[in-house]
Amino acid sequence: xxxxxxxxxxxxxxEPLAPYTWFGIGGRVDYLLEPKTPAQLQEVxxxxxxxxxxxxxxxGGANLLIDDAGVKGAVVRLCAGEFRESEFTxxxxxxxxxxxxxxxxxxxxxxxxxxxxxxxxxxGTVGGCVRMNAGGAFGDIGNTVESVxxxxxxxxxxxxxxxxxxxxxxxxxITAKFILGAExxxxxxxxxxxxxxxxxIWIYKKNTQPxxxxxxxxxxxxxxxxxxxxxxxxxxxxxxxxxxAYVSEKHGNFIITEPSARxxxxxxxxxxxxxxxxxxxxxxxxxEIEVW
Ligand code: EPU
Numbered sequence: 001x002x003x004x005x006x007x008x009x010x011x012x013x014x015e016p017l018a019p020y021t022w023f024g025i026g027g028r029v030d031y032l033l034e035p036k037t038p039a040q041l042q043e044v045x046x047x048x049x050x051x052x053x054x055x056x057x058x059x060g061g062a063n064l065l066i067d068d069a070g071v072k073g074a075v076v077r078l079c080a081g082e083f084r085e086s087e088f089t090x091x092x093x094x095x096x097x098x099x100x101x102x103x104x105x106x107x108x109x110x111x112x113x114x115x116x117x118x119x120x121x122x123x124g125t126v127g128g129c130v131r132m133n134a135g136g137a138f139g140d141i142g143n144t145v146e147s148v149x150x151x152x153x154x155x156x157x158x159x160x161x162x163x164x165x166x167x168x169x170x171x172x173x174i175t176a177k178f179i180l181g182a183e184x185x186x187x188x189x190x191x192x193x194x195x196x197x198x199x200x201i202w203i204y205k206k207n208t209q210p211x212x213x214x215x216x217x218x219x220x221x222x223x224x225x226x227x228x229x230x231x232x233x234x235x236x237x238x239x240x241x242x243x244x245a246y247v248s249e250k251h252g253n254f255i256i257t258e259p260s261a262r263x264x265x266x267x268x269x270x271x272x273x274x275x276x277x278x279x280x281x282x283x284x285x286x287x288e289i290e291v292w
Pocket of ligand 1: 217
């Protein structure tokens with residue numbers, strides 16, 4: 001492959017993307033690249049730019065629906081080598097974009113470092129979680145972010161510090177294409193106390209969310225002051241099915257996919273939910289998941 005000559009060990013061509021997502025559905029991508037260092041990522045960015053290849057960045061695939069037709073161009077995953085490393089510092093934790101949030105939460109429990117436990121049960125990687133200020137009722141990741149290292153589409157790297165970062169509900173003011181890693185501010189605390197809180201959150205989520213089924217977590221953002229799940233529930237949509245996709249009986253804001261599901265099933269179901277909720281409650285539900 002001349003286009004990516006010398007990068008063969010981090011390249012897959014015509015790769016199915018379904019296995020990289022929590023939904024487990026969707027088509028293929030022309031080029032999937034998994035660089036191990038910022039220098040390699042820079043090289044990938046350069047080649048794509050020179051050859052007019054559109055680039056998308058995938059995090060842990062937890063909050064992502066890939067269309068059945070797949071994706072043109074390149075998808076970059078920052079999940080290998082340096083990008084998945086993490087280390088405690090004097091004031092907190094430094095982690096690469098590809099480090100898994102759930103593992104970090106457990107490491108913090110063991111080390112007696114408090115700050116990330118509110119993200120218990122939140123899937124995804126540091127990069128994805130920072131990008132969308134992941135969180136919920138128990139806290140958002142933005143609360144503990146001290147700095148974020150990013151790369152723009154020209155391949156330039158910057159570090160942005162807390163003072164010029166803004167985190168809002170499921171969004172941030174980070175516009176750079178790639179999040180390479182982040183630093184979190186953590187306090188020392190009793191591991192037993194942190195563990196107790198982690199357990200409480202797990203129990204709450206296990207009781208209220210379909211954690212054992214294939215889903216992408218919450219599909220819609222909560223409209224101001226309301227719960228999307230409760231609205232979908234009130235609209236009588238729990239159990240509603242299109243093909244291999246259906247609304248969870250446990251939580252209205254989760255769509256479960258069976259192995260036979262197609263992305264088109266999920267998209268149709270999303271439209272039915274939106275239309276029904278709008279007709280009955282005059283509330284327009286905005287997507288929390290990303291659709292490619
Ligand atoms: N509710 C219903 N029916 C449902 C679902 C919820 O009546 O089918 C009611 C619940 O009884 C509760 C209220 O709605 O009184 C809120 O529900 P829940 O505590 O489940 O939280 P939520 O508002 O639906 C969720 C997630 C977020 C997610 C946001 C959307 C939590 C615990 N859960 O909140 O995060 O991102 O909505 O942005 O915050 C997660 O934390 O794992 C998670 C998915």
